Amino acid sequence: MAFIPTEYLPFVYVPIILVITWLLARLTSLLIASVMRSSNPQVVLGARRLGALVVWLVGGIAAIQELGISPLIALLFIALFGLAAILGLRPVLENFGSRYFADVYSPFKVGDTIRVGAETGKVIEINAMTTVLLTEADTLVSLPNALFMREVVTNLSPQAWKELTIPLAVPSVVDLPAFESELLKSLTKLRLRLDKRFPPVLTTRARGPQSTDLMLTVMIRRPEERDAILADVHARISDTLGRFTGRASRRANAGESSAAP
Amino acid sequence: MVYPLVRRLTAEGRMRDAHWVSLNPTGPETVRLPGLTLHNVRMRPQRMAGYGRTKEAIWGTIHGLNAPSASAGLFWTDSFSEYAYYNRLTAERIRALDKEEDFDLFYIHDFQQLPVGQMLDTLKPKVFRWHIPFDADTIPEEWAALITSYLDAYDLVIVSTDRYRESLVRFGYKGDVLRFYPYVDPAEYARPTPGEAAATCAKFAIGPEDAFVLVVARMDPAKGQDRALLAFAEVAKNRPHLRLVLVGNGSFSGAKSGLGLSKADRWRERLRGLAEELHIADRVVFTGHVSQAELDGLYERCLFTLLPSTNEGFGLVVVESWLHRRPAIVTIRAGISELIEDGKNGLLFDPESSSDLARQMVRLLDDPAELAARLVRHGRTTARKCSLEEAAQAESLLLERLLEA
Numbered sequence: 245m246a247f248i249p250t251e252y253l254p255f256v257y258v259p260i261i262l263v264i265t266w267l268l269a270r271l272t273s274l275l276i277a278s279v280m281r282s283s284n285p286q287v288v289l290g291a292r293r294l295g296a297l298v299v300w301l302v303g304g305i306a307a308i309q310e311l312g313i314s315p316l317i318a319l320l321f322i323a324l325f326g327l328a329a330i331l332g333l334r335p336v337l338e339n340f341g342s343r344y345f346a347d348v349y350s351p352f353k354v355g356d357t358i359r360v361g362a363e364t365g366k367v368i369e370i371n372a373m374t375t376v377l378l379t380e381a382d383t384l385v386s387l388p389n390a391l392f393m394r395e396v397v398t399n400l401s402p403q404a405w406k407e408l409t410i411p412l413a414v415p416s417v418v419d420l421p422a423f424e425s426e427l428l429k430s431l432t433k434l435r436l437r438l439d440k441r442f443p444p445v446l447t448t449r450a451r452g453p454q455s456t457d458l459m460l461t462v463m464i465r466r467p468e469e470r471d472a473i474l475a476d477v478h479a480r481i482s483d484t485l486g487r488f489t490g491r492a493s494r495r496a497n498a499g500e501s502s503a504a505p
Numbered sequence: 506m507v508y509p510l511v512r513r514l515t516a517e518g519r520m521r522d523a524h525w526v527s528l529n530p531t532g533p534e535t536v537r538l539p540g541l542t543l544h545n546v547r548m549r550p551q552r553m554a555g556y557g558r559t560k561e562a563i564w565g566t567i568h569g570l571n572a573p574s575a576s577a578g579l580f581w582t583d584s585f586s587e588y589a590y591y592n593r594l595t596a597e598r599i600r601a602l603d604k605e606e607d608f609d610l611f612y613i614h615d616f617q618q619l620p621v622g623q624m625l626d627t628l629k630p631k632v633f634r635w636h637i638p639f640d641a642d643t644i645p646e647e648w649a650a651l652i653t654s655y656l657d658a659y660d661l662v663i664v665s666t667d668r669y670r671e672s673l674v675r676f677g678y679k680g681d682v683l684r685f686y687p688y689v690d691p692a693e694y695a696r697p698t699p700g701e702a703a704a705t706c707a708k709f710a711i712g713p714e715d716a717f718v719l720v721v722a723r724m725d726p727a728k729g730q731d732r733a734l735l736a737f738a739e740v741a742k743n744r745p746h747l748r749l750v751l752v753g754n755g756s757f758s759g760a761k762s763g764l765g766l767s768k769a770d771r772w773r774e775r776l777r778g779l780a781e782e783l784h785i786a787d788r789v790v791f792t793g794h795v796s797q798a799e800l801d802g803l804y805e806r807c808l809f810t811l812l813p814s815t816n817e818g819f820g821l822v823v824v825e826s827w828l829h830r831r832p833a834i835v836t837i838r839a840g841i842s843e844l845i846e847d848g849k850n851g852l853l854f855d856p857e858s859s860s861d862l863a864r865q866m867v868r869l870l871d872d873p874a875e876l877a878a879r880l881v882r883h884g885r886t887t888a889r890k891c892s893l894e895e896a897a898q899a900e901s902l903l904l905e906r907l908l909e910a
Contacts, residue, residue: 447623450626
């Protein structure tokens with residue numbers, strides 16, 4: 245670098261730091277996906293995003309430092325902002341976070357009849373902040389999502405124990421019909437463990453520009469196998485999704501259009 | 506059947522800018538016709554084969570042709586994942602089109618596309634037309650939950666007969682169920698001149714002195730041509746100039762350009778073998794596929810027609826027979842049988858008994874003038890219930906109801 249004047253060196257180092265950060269963020273994301281392959285796909289996605297965010301934070305601070313700005317100022321700013329957000333938006337964040345975990349871990353869905361505390365009713369809506377029940381008296385009860393993390397929730401729907409509902413987000417770049425077909429094929433390996441009357445079904449919950457939110461429903465045969473089957477299904481989703489995401493990335497890198505079905 | 510309806514509704518201004526999505530592995534991606542755009546869904550041959558196997562298995566089971574073991578575990582096979590693939594591909598295509606066109610309604614036809622409703626994440630009205638028989642008792646218990654969940658994704662299901670409607674309600678479907686009879690366009694049935702009819706018969710070596718009974722059906726075990734052969738062998742003994750003409754070829758599933766199966770070929774060979782065994786091979790004509798003009802000629806010259814199916818969603822060939830002024834003998838296992846009063850507008854028989862069919866054939870052969878005239882006269886009145894006119898009226902009212910709602 246002897247031919248570059250010293251005052252211009254940061255402008256060379258910063259892009260290099262950013263490229264390295266990008267590579268490390270990708271590596272971290274892949275590592276997390278590999279380690280957590282039997283966890284819920286939504287949790288894995290969250291963890292991958294968090295891991296990448298941490299790497300980007302460190303890389304960003306390194307880049308800022310390279311530009312001659314004290315990283316302490318940036319850290320202080322982030323810390324104060326975070327503290328203010330946590331204090332000011334605590335109820336909101338609590339409900340929002342609970343919604344995320346309820347979606348992944350709570351054994352109920354829209355359409356089920358549940359009991360939470362003194363309230364019993366049919367779940368007709370689960371939004372970012374509340375879960376809405378329709379009671380037998382035809383009244384609406386809106387329950388903060390945070391409640392579901394504190395209270396005992398009883399699902400009163402018949403044979404609710406059988407049903408595993410697993411949310412998953414399929415990136416828009418993935419060929420959805422092919423992904424679904426492969427996932428169903430993979431899940432047929434579990435047929436002895438699942439209720440033969442209810443083959444796995446994927447339903448679409450929402451669509452965004454980046455991904456399609458699906459819900460996989462499988463029905464188990466024995467309650468004691470619930471955890472093991474859940475972990476296995478998670479692993480199959482992660483593996484299938486990983487293969488398809490990798491394929492889509494390779495196609496994108498090669499500049500190909502999507503292959504014929 | 507659907508295309509003439511779309512054409513009619515479009516011409517009458519009751520429908521506009523219709524889009525039609527269907528499986529066509531060899532067609533171009535899009536075909537534009539006046540008032541209608543066709544979108545062909547294409548799949549690789551391996552996927553087509555899996556889809557075809559599942560489709561045939563469902564079809565055979567619903568028609569009561571398959572042993573229970575054939576249906577066991579069908580929804581857990583690799584083939585079923587290809588069936589799901591085709592349906593998702595179709596649903597995604599419809600969704601993409603809806604994004605551009607903002608459709609008012611989705612009208613899904615037949616069991617091959619049954620899962621599409623569940624895969625289409627829309628709040629717009631979704632109607633499903635079930636074209637094949639619906640008998641809750643023939644649906645394996647193992648399938649009931651999945652079929653129910655697929656059907657429940659639709660706001661309304663249309664079936665072809667009152668019997669299927671009752672069965673669907675008994676099966677547990679909670680949405681609206683309507684019965685619309687399948688239909689033909691009477692304007693499309695031309696009466697050939699005697700010369701044209703004679704030329705067609707000559708092509709199939711049917712002489713002017715020969716009388717014949719006509720079966721118009723795809724080459725498929727469910728169509729019961731074997732029943733027709735058995736009954737024909739009984740009645741033909743004392744009628745040396747009587748012949749049996751079997752018109753029909755394979756379906757899309759059996760065509761080389763279609764799903765590549767050979768069910769029709771296998772069935773035709775079996776029928777030929779049976780005709781040999783019954784010593785009637787020289788009196789049975791297999792025409793294969795014929796043109797519409799040739800079919801008109803065969804209808805014109807035949808004595809009467811048979812619908813010998815072991816299970817038939819409806820049986821529009823009976824309506825065609827009436828429109829050609831020919832009486833029909835109809836299996837009680839066809840949907841259209843609920844419109845037939847034995848001895849008034851048709852003759853009914855049990856497909857499990859070839860003697861029963863032979864008995865009805867003899868009735869017509871022995872009393873051709875009076876009985877045939879009565880059956881045709883009343884049959885033609887019944888045929889109006891299965892006309893494009895009636896269907897367009899019913900479908901328009903339905904569309905208005907759904908769209909106003």
